Amino acid sequence: MPRTPSGGQPTIVSIAERAEVSIASVSRVLNGLGARRDTVERVERAAAELGYVPNAVARSLKDGRTRQLTFAMPDIGNPVYVAMVRAIQSVTKAAGYRLLLHSTDAVVDDELAVLHSLGDRTSDGLIICPIRITDEHVEALRTAAGPVVVIGSLPDDVPVDSVRADSVAGAALAVRHLHETGRRRIAFVNGPPDTVPGRNRDEGFRTGMAECGLVYDDSLVVHTDFGIDSGAEAAERLLTDDASRPDAVFCANDQLALGVARALHSRGLRIPEDVAVAGMDDSLLAQAGWPPLTSVDLGSTERGRHAAELLLERLRTSDGTRPSAPRTTTAPPRLVVRASTAPTAVNS
Amino acid sequence: MPRTPSGGQPTIVSIAERAEVSIASVSRVLNGLGARRDTVERVERAAAELGYVPNAVARSLKDGRTRQLTFAMPDIGNPVYVAMVRAIQSVTKAAGYRLLLHSTDAVVDDELAVLHSLGDRTSDGLIICPIRITDEHVEALRTAAGPVVVIGSLPDDVPVDSVRADSVAGAALAVRHLHETGRRRIAFVNGPPDTVPGRNRDEGFRTGMAECGLVYDDSLVVHTDFGIDSGAEAAERLLTDDASRPDAVFCANDQLALGVARALHSRGLRIPEDVAVAGMDDSLLAQAGWPPLTSVDLGSTERGRHAAELLLERLRTSDGTRPSAPRTTTAPPRLVVRASTAPTAVNS
DNA sequence: CCAGCTGCCGGAAACGTTTACAGAAACCGG
DNA sequence: CCGGTTTCTGTAAACGTTTCCGGCAGCTGG
Numbered sequence: 001m002p003r004t005p006s007g008g009q010p011t012i013v014s015i016a017e018r019a020e021v022s023i024a025s026v027s028r029v030l031n032g033l034g035a036r037r038d039t040v041e042r043v044e045r046a047a048a049e050l051g052y053v054p055n056a057v058a059r060s061l062k063d064g065r066t067r068q069l070t071f072a073m074p075d076i077g078n079p080v081y082v083a084m085v086r087a088i089q090s091v092t093k094a095a096g097y098r099l100l101l102h103s104t105d106a107v108v109d110d111e112l113a114v115l116h117s118l119g120d121r122t123s124d125g126l127i128i129c130p131i132r133i134t135d136e137h138v139e140a141l142r143t144a145a146g147p148v149v150v151i152g153s154l155p156d157d158v159p160v161d162s163v164r165a166d167s168v169a170g171a172a173l174a175v176r177h178l179h180e181t182g183r184r185r186i187a188f189v190n191g192p193p194d195t196v197p198g199r200n201r202d203e204g205f206r207t208g209m210a211e212c213g214l215v216y217d218d219s220l221v222v223h224t225d226f227g228i229d230s231g232a233e234a235a236e237r238l239l240t241d242d243a244s245r246p247d248a249v250f251c252a253n254d255q256l257a258l259g260v261a262r263a264l265h266s267r268g269l270r271i272p273e274d275v276a277v278a279g280m281d282d283s284l285l286a287q288a289g290w291p292p293l294t295s296v297d298l299g300s301t302e303r304g305r306h307a308a309e310l311l312l313e314r315l316r317t318s319d320g321t322r323p324s325a326p327r328t329t330t331a332p333p334r335l336v337v338r339a340s341t342a343p344t345a346v347n348s
Numbered sequence: 349m350p351r352t353p354s355g356g357q358p359t360i361v362s363i364a365e366r367a368e369v370s371i372a373s374v375s376r377v378l379n380g381l382g383a384r385r386d387t388v389e390r391v392e393r394a395a396a397e398l399g400y401v402p403n404a405v406a407r408s409l410k411d412g413r414t415r416q417l418t419f420a421m422p423d424i425g426n427p428v429y430v431a432m433v434r435a436i437q438s439v440t441k442a443a444g445y446r447l448l449l450h451s452t453d454a455v456v457d458d459e460l461a462v463l464h465s466l467g468d469r470t471s472d473g474l475i476i477c478p479i480r481i482t483d484e485h486v487e488a489l490r491t492a493a494g495p496v497v498v499i500g501s502l503p504d505d506v507p508v509d510s511v512r513a514d515s516v517a518g519a520a521l522a523v524r525h526l527h528e529t530g531r532r533r534i535a536f537v538n539g540p541p542d543t544v545p546g547r548n549r550d551e552g553f554r555t556g557m558a559e560c561g562l563v564y565d566d567s568l569v570v571h572t573d574f575g576i577d578s579g580a581e582a583a584e585r586l587l588t589d590d591a592s593r594p595d596a597v598f599c600a601n602d603q604l605a606l607g608v609a610r611a612l613h614s615r616g617l618r619i620p621e622d623v624a625v626a627g628m629d630d631s632l633l634a635q636a637g638w639p640p641l642t643s644v645d646l647g648s649t650e651r652g653r654h655a656a657e658l659l660l661e662r663l664r665t666s667d668g669t670r671p672s673a674p675r676t677t678t679a680p681p682r683l684v685v686r687a688s689t690a691p692t693a694v695n696s
Numbered sequence: 697c698c699a700g701c702t703g704c705c706g707g708a709a710a711c712g713t714t715t716a717c718a719g720a721a722a723c724c725g726g
Numbered sequence: 727c728c729g730g731t732t733t734c735t736g737t738a739a740a741c742g743t744t745t746c747c748g749g750c751a752g753c754t755g756g
């Protein structure tokens with residue numbers, strides 16, 4: 001039966017009538033506050049018979065919290081963010097919050113809209129993972145109408161909690177590893193240079209090369225989008241000239257690395273014998289292809305968990321007291337070595 | 349500045365005071381209803397100065413709708429559901445709804461909880477993609493407190509809109525294709541047999557084999573979980589005996605197929621020369637590995653879009669009128685042929 | 697039997713909107 | 727200048743909760 005046709009959902013008032021008590025008593029019973037034996041029974045019976053479910057909207061209006069949190073990420077299809085979602089979800093769920101997911105598709109205006117929408121009280125707090133930080137972002141973060149945690153790197157003077165990855169160190173780690181396994185012509189397939197991740201990876205790559213005494217060679221560096229097909233195209237560009245062919249390719253994420261691997265395979269080049277490949281993020285994708293990819297784990301899960309914990313703590317302690325100083329934590333990168341960078345007999 | 353410290357967010361009342369008009373006028377101006385020139389200006393100025401953002405909770409309480417929809421899926425990491433999310437998102441966003449994503453992790457109790465939580469009026473409607481349908485599901489669907497669309501196969505007598513894939517036909521399609529490319533010993537790696545997708549794929553596999561005049565051989569069928577590692581393990585089991593080695597493996601999804609491919613590679617078997625591999629879902633993963641996977645597209649995007657459209661239509665026409673008959677649409681499967689099932693010189 | 701206490705209860709206000717209604721102001725034609 | 731129409735405005739109710747507060751009933755101790 002499609003629920004009491006005329007009159008809509010049962011409310012606290014319907015229950016009060018049926019149980020012949022006041023709505024105040026109904027509310028108290030339903031919230032487990034004190035009441036006489038008899039009252040409790042009557043109310044509970046009426047509630048059960050009517051199939052009552054409390055109206056969360058009304059409750060939110062009353063006590064000013066929705067028990068909903070928002071996570072805004074650039075791309076729901078990217079395993080990195082999926083890992084974050086999982087981590088965030090498990091923390092917030094345990095604390096009794098629902099999670100509202102928002103995919104911004106890396107559109108700046110969309111990110112700003114999310115930030116401003118905090119004011120509409122649809123959720124109690126926000127975790128946002130912006131792909132780039134504009135002045136408008138900074139301004140929006142300063143004036144945010146509720147607690148925000150940023151996953152990513154912020155200018156120091158923005159008073160907002162943040163959780164960052166150390167992709168500079170991570171990229172350097174990968175380069176050093178490739179160098180140690182005997183590679184000398186190391187190519188780099190990076191994402192867009194005007195994003196925070198893109199810039200950091202570039203810096204890390206340069207650092208790593210310098211540390212190993214290798215020179216940064218423009219012709220071995222390609223900037224493109226993050227995506228499998230982009231990786232394949234980038235590899236085609238790097239492989240045009242057989243003489244100057246790299247003996248290793250470091251990629252700014254696993255999807256690019258898979259694309260590179262595909263291009264190598266289709267040219268009959270072997271991984272890792274002819275060319276080593278390393279990716280970044282250590283997402284599920286790293287183990288999807290063949291050979292399994294060496295990848296740098298930037299701690300997506302850890303960052304997600306941390307962000308959620310920071311946000312929850314803000315929520316707990318926001319009793320009108322002056323906001324305490326913003327905190328920043330950094331997840332250390334970790335190199336996960338797999339077959340795609342095994343040293344070859346010749347090189348090792 | 350962290351927003352007017354004492355007094356919280358500005359409301360319609362703050363604006364009314366500042367503009368020296370009544371709250372009714374404020375509301376009217378803000379909603380673009382008629383007002384005198386002078387009033388409009390004063391209200392708009394006050395609103396801008398205070399940085400007013402309407403409280404969505406209060407608005408929802410008033411007019412009984414939240415402009416939020418929920419999509420509950422089994423696994424946020426599965427590209428199939430990601431595709432659905434994208435499709436749903438684009439439809440609902442255009443219609444002015446936010447999308448609340450819920451990952452049930454294929455836990456039945458969680459699915460039921462979502463269904464019941466429709467009653468709390470947190471969202472105006474629900475799209476749910478259950479991994480199995482129990483009697484409790486059916487009961488919960490019957491008594492749902494708001495419009496629901498199911499992505500998946502339902503018993504006929506459940507009065508709920510649904511969108512289904514034809515995985516039976518899809519699986520048969522793949523088997524016929526493998527047969528046409530010359531394969532005769534076709535193995536099958538399926539997911540859990542007690543789920544709806546698992547049962548349907550099994551049925552389709554049997555149908556396809558029968559149509560091709562091949563016998564269903566228990567020793568060539570493995571049931572396991574949906575997942576890359578599961579696929580690899582399943583392949584190990586199928587490959588123990590060299591003499592009875594299959595010349596093709598059909599997998600119930602792309603992740604299983606990638607696992608199978610990994611196991612084949614690590615044993616030095618070539619795809620497709622020694623063993624052909626086909627997957628299902630045609631997710632991004634199909635193009636992640638090497639060689640690119642032949643896969644059956646079950647129309648995730650199309651199903652997502654359809655589900656969203658059905659839901660929106662229900663919302664539009666739910667003006668107290670008697671509910672109209674439930675509708676069901678089926679997305680036809682489509683075979684996407686790639687290198688992993690190319691006919692070999694010998695066979696073709 | 698009464699004063700005082702405790703335990704429950706119901707009335708009513710509040711959260712921030714939208715909107716029905718009625719009254720005030722402005723305008724128009726005569 | 728007035729009756730009538732139109733436009734605009736303010737008051738108040740409503741949405742479904744939670745919670746403060748005053749009061750009533752039932753005890754207990756004198």
